[in-house]
Amino acid sequence: MKKLLRNRSATAEIVGTVLFLVILFFFFSNVFLWYNQASREMNQELADKANSALSIETVALPNTTVDPVSTSLSMGQGGNYSFQFDTGNETLIADLRLCIYANFIGSSNDSIFVQILDCNHIPVDTGLRILNGPLTWSNLTLSSPSSYIDSNGIVTITIVDAGSQSDSPTLNISYMAVYADTLALEVTNLGGTDATLSRIWIVNATQTADGQTDHMYADMSSTAPGDALVVGGSTRTIMLSDQTILAGDGSILVTDVPAGNLILNYAPPAGQAVTFRVLSTLGNTAACTYDFS
């Protein structure tokens, strides 16, 4: 040992070799650690993506009542009364609901039908009947509202006495209303990991040859922090607007509303099927198509 220590060259060689091995170990362990961390981050990213799949669908928000009616009328045989309801905007209505709380007093053989005019002003039997006896509720949902809303946004309900009796029944309408359910988009996070919306693309299903608005998008990153977030397992409602407003970069403006929902300032074109496609910051996409014709 003493002999070895006295040999400076040998000592230096051993120390040098050990240091070299330490440096090699340090280098390769760092490479491995870096690779391991990158793999973990990527695996986490892919796991988050797989665990935050989205779905998007159009829904009817039951929040708009159009001018309820309450009246009492005397109807002659074969008589009819029409009631008009102004829905205001034709393109943003997902469905129409008709609610009637009424009865009539007269011959028990009388029949009073409820009809609705289609957009060509031709009466269509709704299947609802107003009965002789106590007040009763009649409800009906019409899923293709554009068939029953005329060009001015008017829905016309006609009450018709179709009975054969010659008496004049008294019609009592305690409540009659047409509900125009607003069309909205609902984005659902199907997974357990939170998803942040990046963009919503709005694409005309049938493209116009020179249309500059066939492919538009709304940048969700322009919204307030948290508004573009869809918590795992939850749903975010995005309402449409009756006018298209563009942001400075030409994209569709998205505005926040106090309830935490978002308004997509996009007025869909009448007569066109439109595809809404959502993209999350994790690269997940989902799409739905709604026909506004």
Place this chain on the structure above:
Amino acid sequence: MMELVSIEDVWFRFNTGGNVTVWLYNYGKVDVTVSAFYVNGVSVNFNSMTIPVGEHMSATVQVNNGNEWIPGTTYDFKFVTQRGSVFESDYTVPSVSPSG
């Protein structure tokens, strides 16, 4: 391996001699340089572009040899990055409205 790109929108432009606008979104961990674009396996003239992390970028490319798009035809679009990652998907040309 940290490159992740989503082809977020493909817009077949009519009356342009076969132009298509493609939007890409980089949701990976590193900036991505897209260096090549293939349509149905054939390379098309494409200026490479770098997409920073979390950014969207678009490119308009003439694809169809100056021919107009035929509605209903499906094309295979493939993007290749400088690092060799491949992002590929099929897209069908939509129909055109009669008024258009």
